[in-house]
Amino acid sequence: MNPVFMAQWMKDKRKPYLVLLFIGLSIIATLIFGNVDSMGRTTVPVFSSETGDVKVEEKWVQLLNNHDSFEFVVMDEEKAREQVKEGKSDVALRVMENDYRLVTASEMPIVHLIEQHVLQVFTEEAHLAAVAGDIDTIDLRNEVEEYMDSPPIKVQTQSLNGGDISNYDMGMQLLFAFTLFVAMFTIGFKVNGITADKVSGVWNRLILSPVSKTKMYVGHLLYSFCVGFIQISLVFLIFNYIIGYDLGNLAMILTIAAFFALSMVSVAMLITGVVKTPEQFYMVYPSIIPIIPVVSGVYMLPGTITSPILQFIGDIFPLSHGVEAMIDVALFNAGWNDILLPIAFMMLIGVLAMGIGINMVERRK
Amino acid sequence: MLETVKLSKTFKEKKAVEEIELYLHAGESVGLLGPNGAGKSTTISMISSLMKPTSGDVKLDGKSIIKNPSEIRKVLGVVPQEIALYEELSAYENLKFFGKIYHVAKEVLENRIQEVLEMVGLKDRQKELVKTFSGGMKRRVNIAAALLHKPKILILDEPTVGIDPQSRNHILETVRKLNEMHGTTILYTSHYMKEVEQLCNRVYIMDHGRVVASGTKTELLSILSTEDTIQIQLSKKSDSLLNTIKAIEHVRRVDETTQGIRIISKKGSNILSDLVHAAEKEGIQIIHFQMEVPSLEDVFLHLTGKTLRD
Ligand SMILES: Nc1ncnc2c1ncn2[C@@H]1O[C@H](COP(=O)(O)OP(=O)(O)O)[C@@H](O)[C@H]1O
Ligand SMILES: [Mg+2]
Numbered sequence: 001m002n003p004v005f006m007a008q009w010m011k012d013k014r015k016p017y018l019v020l021l022f023i024g025l026s027i028i029a030t031l032i033f034g035n036v037d038s039m040g041r042t043t044v045p046v047f048s049s050e051t052g053d054v055k056v057e058e059k060w061v062q063l064l065n066n067h068d069s070f071e072f073v074v075m076d077e078e079k080a081r082e083q084v085k086e087g088k089s090d091v092a093l094r095v096m097e098n099d100y101r102l103v104t105a106s107e108m109p110i111v112h113l114i115e116q117h118v119l120q121v122f123t124e125e126a127h128l129a130a131v132a133g134d135i136d137t138i139d140l141r142n143e144v145e146e147y148m149d150s151p152p153i154k155v156q157t158q159s160l161n162g163g164d165i166s167n168y169d170m171g172m173q174l175l176f177a178f179t180l181f182v183a184m185f186t187i188g189f190k191v192n193g194i195t196a197d198k199v200s201g202v203w204n205r206l207i208l209s210p211v212s213k214t215k216m217y218v219g220h221l222l223y224s225f226c227v228g229f230i231q232i233s234l235v236f237l238i239f240n241y242i243i244g245y246d247l248g249n250l251a252m253i254l255t256i257a258a259f260f261a262l263s264m265v266s267v268a269m270l271i272t273g274v275v276k277t278p279e280q281f282y283m284v285y286p287s288i289i290p291i292i293p294v295v296s297g298v299y300m301l302p303g304t305i306t307s308p309i310l311q312f313i314g315d316i317f318p319l320s321h322g323v324e325a326m327i328d329v330a331l332f333n334a335g336w337n338d339i340l341l342p343i344a345f346m347m348l349i350g351v352l353a354m355g356i357g358i359n360m361v362e363r364r365k
Numbered sequence: 366m367l368e369t370v371k372l373s374k375t376f377k378e379k380k381a382v383e384e385i386e387l388y389l390h391a392g393e394s395v396g397l398l399g400p401n402g403a404g405k406s407t408t409i410s411m412i413s414s415l416m417k418p419t420s421g422d423v424k425l426d427g428k429s430i431i432k433n434p435s436e437i438r439k440v441l442g443v444v445p446q447e448i449a450l451y452e453e454l455s456a457y458e459n460l461k462f463f464g465k466i467y468h469v470a471k472e473v474l475e476n477r478i479q480e481v482l483e484m485v486g487l488k489d490r491q492k493e494l495v496k497t498f499s500g501g502m503k504r505r506v507n508i509a510a511a512l513l514h515k516p517k518i519l520i521l522d523e524p525t526v527g528i529d530p531q532s533r534n535h536i537l538e539t540v541r542k543l544n545e546m547h548g549t550t551i552l553y554t555s556h557y558m559k560e561v562e563q564l565c566n567r568v569y570i571m572d573h574g575r576v577v578a579s580g581t582k583t584e585l586l587s588i589l590s591t592e593d594t595i596q597i598q599l600s601k602k603s604d605s606l607l608n609t610i611k612a613i614e615h616v617r618r619v620d621e622t623t624q625g626i627r628i629i630s631k632k633g634s635n636i637l638s639d640l641v642h643a644a645e646k647e648g649i650q651i652i653h654f655q656m657e658v659p660s661l662e663d664v665f666l667h668l669t670g671k672t673l674r675d
Binding site for chain 1: 413414415435438439441443445446447448449450451452453454458462463465466467468510511
């Protein structure tokens with residue numbers, strides 16, 4: 001076994017707290033923020049601006065209440081606002097004849113989900129209203145529904161493998177997002193061991209020894225990879241077998257996790273090439289990493305981020321590709337062929353970042 | 366065995382080492398002495414192949430090591446100025462790690478670890494983590510880690526900086542034994558004159574990146590053979606007296622020291638009566654008068670105009 005690898009393991013064996021803490025963190029974060037389905041239906045208070053406009057309220061509540069996870073309940077305005085203020089509800093909805101406003105104080109992913117649902121219902125209704133002209137939309141709706149039961153052309157939506165599209169499971173996406181996000185920290189802190197060795201002088205001792213440079217890097221990087229990969233795998237196994245999420249094809253999920261860990265090791269190596277001391281790394285790395293999931297959009301529903309610039313920046317990092325591939329496997333039964341592209345992206349990022357990173361570290365001397 | 370030829374290193378504008386010429390014969394113990402920033406560590410880095418020289422060469426048995434550093438790495442043990450150890454591991458684990466790194470054969474590694482631990486006197490504390498050690502103990506492990514592969518040449522970069530006298534003596538003793546009993550060639554860097562006097566056959570004195578003098582202790586002291594060093598203590602401080610003394614014939618240098626005034630004058634020039642005269646004129650008494658036997662410290666002062674400790 002590579003002695004550099006073993007030495008890193010010996011160091012951590014005495015103090016496994018960081019990895020254990022991060023595993024715990026991934027689980028807790030997923031349970032707290034990803035409870036979209038598992039915690040039952042979320043209640044959303046609904047009120048109208050003109051007090052007592054019962055007709056408007058009822059019309060919308062009826063239309064809105066076709067979702068499994070949300071329950072829209074009419075309330076008076078004061079009470080609804082109080083619920084939001086006290087945090088009993090994440091969001092309240094104010095409806096008008098043809099428009100709505102969300103009242104919220106939170107950035108929780110569930111708010112985005114509700115917003116999306118409400119938007120969809122209102123847009124659909126607006127379309128119908130435009131077509132119907134003066135006729136009551138309810139009649140039109142019934143007509144359309146009848147018509148759709150026997151349409152002249154039938155368009156069928158299918159998931160990748162031909163099954164029905166299931167409801168989008170935001171909880172699952174957040175599980176992947178949080179777990180990979182937290183693992184980025186673990187991996188970075190381990191890769192930082194190279195800088196630590198350089199500063200302490202251990203690296204010079206290694207250079208003077210018969211051990212090759214390749215072995216020195218491999219020892220450190222392989223170790224960082226293993227710790228990151230094991231952390232991700234443990235969280236997924238816990239969710240799959242203990243908490244009761246169905247991650248689908250585990251072998252594929254873990255393969256994606258491995259490629260993600262690999263390319264993240266490279267990204268950390270690239271950042272190592274920029275900093276001079278381990279302390280600088282501890283400052284720079286944690287200020288860059290939290291931006292990645294935000295621009296990658298992994299906390300939001302797919303398609304939420306539309307700015308091509310942000311999308312491009314998100315695509316530079318492995319996170320978006322990793323989460324995307326995992327979702328395809330877990331929710332849409334993707335096969336090996338379907339995840340080849342995201343894996344190829346992660347590999348590409350990995351090779352480039354590693355090449356540049358090692359070059360910069362070597363040139364520094 | 367080992368020599369440098371016009372070895373130079375320039376960092377950007379800064380000339381850290383300039384045309385250094387050193388040589389080490391097999392079995393010798395050589396000191397490299399100089400104040401902080403003199404360029405000792407830079408010189409060592411180049412000799413040990415960790416740093417490429419800007420110009421000049423390092424030769425091992427007549428062959429340049431710059432292109433092919435593997436030869437020197439085989440025979441060299443380097444004790445760096447910093448504690449290059451994993452502090453989260455025990456002394457034993459560190460040595461085991463470096464032993465494997467240095468390809469010490471499995472069958473002999475265990476014995477060898479115990480041998481070097483014995484040498485630096487840490488056998489009974491090998492299970493403890495390095496980070497719990499005192500500065501002196503860390504330095505001893507730092508040395509032990511460089512001995513595992515039985516290097517023919519051992520280079521130590523200020524191995525006794527800032528440690529307790531007990532650890533220091535232990536280290537000096539270890540180095541002396543390595544040289545005398547095991548025939549290890551030693552290059553010992555320090556800014557403590559006493560250590561180098563005690564330990565080394567020959568000394569190079571460095572300042573501002575250059576070798577300003579070299580030789581055995583007697584050779585270096587002979588630099589001062591044309592001078593007397595006189596130490597006097599006065600009843601009162603006086604700048605005008607200082608100037609009067611400077612003006613006395615044959616006086617070459619006058620420095621204020623913590624004990625009073627140090628005067629360097631031409632050998633045999635009896636300036637005592639002139640001194641007494643000058644002091645009397647100012648109404649100052651000479652409380653204490655002493656002719657000093659010159660030390661290497663004085664040689665250094667003579668060559669560089671400063672003491673080693675600044
Ligand atoms: N990597 C470096 N970059 C720039 N200047 C350096 C570097 N290393 C050393 N120096 C400078 O070179 C000079 C000699 O340093 P050094 O060899 O460490 O001296 P010593 O070991 O005798 O204290 C110092 O002035 C130091 O500031
Ligand atoms: Mg130094």
